[in-house]
Amino acid sequence: MSITGERYLVSFDALDQQVNFEGVLRTQNRVDLNTLKDYLIGIYDKLDGSMRLNFRKLRYISAAALKTIVDFLLYAKQSERLAVKLIGSKVITWEVKTLPVLPEVWRGVEFVLYDDHFYESQGIIEDAAFIPLLRNQTRLLWPQEKQVLLRHGLRSGLRVADICCGCGDVALLIAKEINPAIVVGVDHSLPAIEYARRLQDEFKVKNADFRLGDATALMLEDEIFDYVLCRLSIQIFSKPELIIKELLRILKPGGRVYLLGEDYDLIVGYPNEKEIRRVYDRAGQYGTDIGMDLYNGKKLYSILAGLKLTNICLDYINVDTVNSDRRLFAEMIASWRHFSAETIGRQLRISQEAHDQLLAGYDAHLQTIRHPFGYSKWTLVSASGEKGK
């Protein structure tokens, strides 16, 4: 959900309940400005807890556009339902000069400079290099995966568990947008769980609970959930059967277990198709060498069928340069590039030549994604099945 105008883009990031402003907002067009105000009000009316307006990528604003933002804040002041946080950047002069004035309009507005205090938890979670990557993946996947989850039986009122929930983005999106009775998120990373709890608190999400735990030895009772998810996780464990056993243990009879898996065989692109194929063959092999399975998407049906689950559903989620934001897609691949060449590559002590070839392959893929006429697709497999009664 976004609006664009002459030189600006305003978009909503559901993960952070944040409206992102980019470009130059100096329109003189009253219709554009009214559309912007209505857009902000429309988002405000749907949220709980807090709403963020992120100006870090807005190079300029005119007084007339600023007035539109203030008009929205006056609307928020009247309803006083949410806290509004304005996020500015230290390196953009107008933001340092002008944004601090806005809290004078309404005390419910807080202005923070991203560089100084914003996301106090960011330092922690960014130490865990994979978490920003997971958040970008969620941004790309959620619009399609939400529909898949609904097709696979997730609905309002269920008791849901998200095992290996990371920093809780998907669990919180499910809690807010699908309204289950409860979502329990479990992850082994304390910074990730702390981050999830902070977001939950800020967005006043009541039907979620985050716990630190080991996915192969969950501190959860038997058969208490109607729906159990495990997304993009069993692929990174060398013994996925240990996790799956736990997923089934906590699932009620008649409940459904949902898995999301990757498959490097299904990543394609043009131009540079040969380079793209080669790099994912190579990166997939390196993953195998350290005990990961980056081809497990095609195996999910067999896994679920082998467990004698019934009513198995299977869907593909296709993130591509047509249905998704090229920039986000490229950011994700850039994170993969780093993870593959630096984290995995160093662990395997690959040669300098192999390291350089890996980087060159990812660069070819990035070039394809960033090229306005380039096409690339990242396909994932969703599979779910029902536990016998």
Place this chain on the structure above:
Amino acid sequence: MSAVKVIGEFEGAAVGAAPYVRLVVPASDFALDWRRYNLVANYIAEYSAYRFEPKDAAENLISSVFYELIEYMAGCSRREAKLDVRLYASDRLLRFDLASSFAREEAAQLEAFLREMLRQDLDELYRGLLTAELDSAAGRRELGLTMVAHDYHAGISAAIDEDSGGVTLRALVRREEINA
């Protein structure tokens, strides 16, 4: 002999005799395409920013200030007027000068608004404009001038030739605002 009225502290800011950059354009160009406000403000800012440190901060400040001043001046200018835009600087100050020709009513409105700005508490004036219903283009232009005065601590003044309608709008911004 023309009667020139001065509102605010127009004189006394010593800057170099030659502008860093000067641009003269037909005021009506902006009515034809409002994107030219952004184009001209950015052009002057990008052209002159190399003379300041830090360059990026200076560019953002210069463009932000000029945008609002150009919008005010072009919006009030006579159709046939030329808008003369200049940026000067000294060790202490940046001086933004914009000259054009106004109809009598527009000149009187500028004078009245600047006198109000000088008389009133600037915080209150700014807050009042930000929270008011601003339906008219004139109201939004005045908000722009107030934003420049308040957020960039600019001294805004004008010289108005009542006979010819010639108006020079001047904003003085301390150089340290670039870093503040």
